[in-house]
Amino acid sequence: GAVVSQHPSRVICKSGTSVKIECRSLDFQATTMFWYRQFPKQSLMLMATSNEGSKATYEQGVEKDKFLINHASLTLSTLTVTSAHPEDSSFYICSARLGYNEQFFGPGTRLTVL
Amino acid sequence: AQTVTQSQPEMSVQEAETVTLSCTYDTSENNYYLFWYKQPPSRQMILVIRQEAYKQQNATENRFSVNFQKAAKSFSLKISDSQLGDTAMYFCAYLLYNFNKFYFGSGTKLNVKP
Numbered sequence: 001g002a003v004v005s006q007h008p009s010r011v012i013c014k015s016g017t018s019v020k021i022e023c024r025s026l027d028f029q030a031t032t033m034f035w036y037r038q039f040p041k042q043s044l045m046l047m048a049t050s051n052e053g054s055k056a057t058y059e060q061g062v063e064k065d066k067f068l069i070n071h072a073s074l075t076l077s078t079l080t081v082t083s084a085h086p087e088d089s090s091f092y093i094c095s096a097r098l099g100y101n102e103q104f105f106g107p108g109t110r111l112t113v114l
Numbered sequence: 115a116q117t118v119t120q121s122q123p124e125m126s127v128q129e130a131e132t133v134t135l136s137c138t139y140d141t142s143e144n145n146y147y148l149f150w151y152k153q154p155p156s157r158q159m160i161l162v163i164r165q166e167a168y169k170q171q172n173a174t175e176n177r178f179s180v181n182f183q184k185a186a187k188s189f190s191l192k193i194s195d196s197q198l199g200d201t202a203m204y205f206c207a208y209l210l211y212n213f214n215k216f217y218f219g220s221g222t223k224l225n226v227k228p
Contacts, residue, residue: 034216043205043218044159091157101147101166101209103216105159 002028004096006106013084014114021079021109023094029074030096034103035067038091050077084113118208120219127196128227134181135191135222137206144168145211148182148189153221154202162204165189167211193224201226 003026013019023033031052036044048069049057056069066088068080077096081088089112095103117140127133139148150162165173165182172180177197181190193200206219 038157041223043220046215049215093157093159095159100211101164102161107156107158 002096002098002104004094004104004106006094006109008109009107010110010112012112012114015085016083018080018082019084019111021081021092021094021111023077023079023096023106025075025096025104028096028098030098031074032097033071033077034095034097035069035077035079036093036095038093038108044093081111084111086113089113118206118217118219120206120222122222123220124223124225126225126227127193129196129198131196132192132194133196133224135193135204135206135224137189137191137219139187139189139206139208139217141187141208141210143210147209147211148180149207149209149216150178150180150191151205151207151218152200152202153205154199159205163191196226198226198228200224
């Protein structure tokens with residue numbers, strides 16, 4: 001099946017710094033990628049939809065200036081958490097759309113902000 | 115609005131037995147897809163099974179099958195011959211046809227006991 005990678009898998013940073021998370025579709029091109037956030041023992045919450053070559057569409061309540069998304073190529077989308085704070089600590093998952101009705105998920109990135 | 119409800123936060127089943135996970139959804143649309151995803155402790159999201167709403171026949175994938183009741187807006191997952199490796203969180207998800215956004219339920223934690 002299609003493979004999506006994320007890097008890094010874990011990151012620890014100090015409060016106030018910025019962190020970039022990469023999402024890559026390894027064996028297919030994805031015009032659309034999604035970024036999710038998952039709190040412990042909870043479901044996935046869609047943060048934004050990333051379309052190649054255009055601005056991301058953010059869900060209600062998600063600060064676009066805090067969570068910067070760039071989808072510069074058909075195989076790469078990046079999420080930058082700017083001026084991170086402890087409340088941004090979470091598990092971030094990306095997915096890449098393939099076809100009409102399928103998305104493949106990355107393995108996730110655990111962000112810890114001290 | 116589209117919502118997905120999983121009313122069983124946690125379930126247990128003995129190895130080799132059968133278990134059914136419930137999912138209901140709310141939509142006014144006629145064309146959509148339904149999914150069950152598995153998230154093991156590694157947190158990698160894995161597609162278990164998919165159902166197209168226009169198909170009356172219930173989808174099956176080896177030990178996994180669904181009971182899709184479109185009028186009742188119900189989409190339950192049956193796992194036969196449960197295995198220890200089935201222990202995971204299971205998420206029901208809804209995708210509107212031609213629309214990029216997935217809606218996830220809150221999840222059911224399944225414990226398969228030896």
